[in-house]
Amino acid sequence: MTLGVIGYGNMGQAIVRGVSRKKLFQEIVVFDVIADKIRRLPGGTREGSLDDVLKADLVLLAIKPQDVAGFLEKEKEKLAHRHLPLISIVAGLPVAFYRQWLTCPLARVIPNTPAQVGESASVVYFDGDFSEEHKEKIKQIFLSLGLVEVVAKEELLHAVTGLSGSGPAYVFLFLSALADGGVMEGLPRDIAKRLAIQTVLGSAKLALQALSEDKSFEDLKDMVMSPGGTTARGVYALENAGFRAAVMQAVSDATKRSRELGGK
Numbered sequence: 001m002t003l004g005v006i007g008y009g010n011m012g013q014a015i016v017r018g019v020s021r022k023k024l025f026q027e028i029v030v031f032d033v034i035a036d037k038i039r040r041l042p043g044g045t046r047e048g049s050l051d052d053v054l055k056a057d058l059v060l061l062a063i064k065p066q067d068v069a070g071f072l073e074k075e076k077e078k079l080a081h082r083h084l085p086l087i088s089i090v091a092g093l094p095v096a097f098y099r100q101w102l103t104c105p106l107a108r109v110i111p112n113t114p115a116q117v118g119e120s121a122s123v124v125y126f127d128g129d130f131s132e133e134h135k136e137k138i139k140q141i142f143l144s145l146g147l148v149e150v151v152a153k154e155e156l157l158h159a160v161t162g163l164s165g166s167g168p169a170y171v172f173l174f175l176s177a178l179a180d181g182g183v184m185e186g187l188p189r190d191i192a193k194r195l196a197i198q199t200v201l202g203s204a205k206l207a208l209q210a211l212s213e214d215k216s217f218e219d220l221k222d223m224v225m226s227p228g229g230t231t232a233r234g235v236y237a238l239e240n241a242g243f244r245a246a247v248m249q250a251v252s253d254a255t256k257r258s259r260e261l262g263g264k
């Protein structure tokens with residue numbers, strides 16, 4: 001099987017690297033309107049024209065939402081001839097939007113930037129008549145980058161975008177604040193940064209293990225929080241500042257924005 005990729009930006013590159021590492025395709029062909037973007041291609045990958053890309057068994061669309069309508073309109077004749085699946089990782093735009101131009105099976109996927117280190121969280125929605133082989137291959141593409149979930153309702157992809165799609169930015173904001181807190185209390189910046197990263201990484205690993213043991217996030221928090229101790233003070237400060245509500249609101253607002261991008 002071969003893979004064609006349209007758009008070689010942050011996500012296109014991360015996906016091609018993961019897929020190439022796992023040798024999932026005989027060949028990967030990449031196209032970007034800015035030729036300069038295509039540098040240092042991994043093994044089994046070559047640059048090609050849009051026509052070359054559209055000959056592939058599976059085609060990945062990885063351009064910005066604002067560029068999609070222009071692309072589909074400009075290339076509508078070429079795209080009308082395509083009957084093999086297209087995979088879109090574009091945020092917001094629903095299947096109904098693509099159906100103005102495309103009849104081929106369409107998989108919408110929301111991955112996230114930790115794909116760059118093989119730790120992505122991706123959610124897939126399939127629309128149209130997919131062979132089992134194609135479905136399996138699409139899941140493998142995103143498994144090569146981390147976790148994969150499949151949803152049967154397209155609407156859920158907006159919430160996915162608000163949570164895991166945008167989520168890395170919230171985590172980086174938290175990391176930055178955690179390190180700044182340490183610096184404010186006198187820690188050297190490099191040590192504060194390493195401590196902040198390891199605390200988030202270690203806590204995430206602990207949470208993953210706890211999930212398989214049926215323990216809740218609350219249980220884990222209670223293990224850190226000694227009666228009359230330091231953590232209770234810190235947690236109170238966060239609750240008092242509306243930390244949990246702010247994070248929930250961030251997911252909700254990003255979800256709304258995803259719906260807006262989709263025209264709702």
Ligand SMILES: NC(=O)C1=CN([C@@H]2O[C@H](COP(=O)(O)OP(=O)(O)OC[C@H]3O[C@@H](n4cnc5c(N)ncnc54)[C@H](O)[C@@H]3O)[C@@H](O)[C@H]2O)C=CC1
Binds near residue numbers: 006009034062
């Ligand atoms: N960055 C993120 O965290 C996530 C992004 N997404 C989605 O992934 C898509 C790509 O995002 P990024 O990689 O961050 O954007 P990016 O801006 O880094 O990459 C987009 C690439 O598409 C190219 N391009 C634009 N029009 C083109 C055309 N007509 N033909 C070929 N190439 C074209 C651009 O030159 C650029 O290299 C977006 O639709 C975004 O919504 C989805 C989940 C997470």
Ligand SMILES: O=C(O)[C@@H]1CCC=N1
Binds near residue numbers: 091161165166
């Ligand atoms: O901010 C955005 O629109 C994209 C989609 C999810 C993450 N980044």
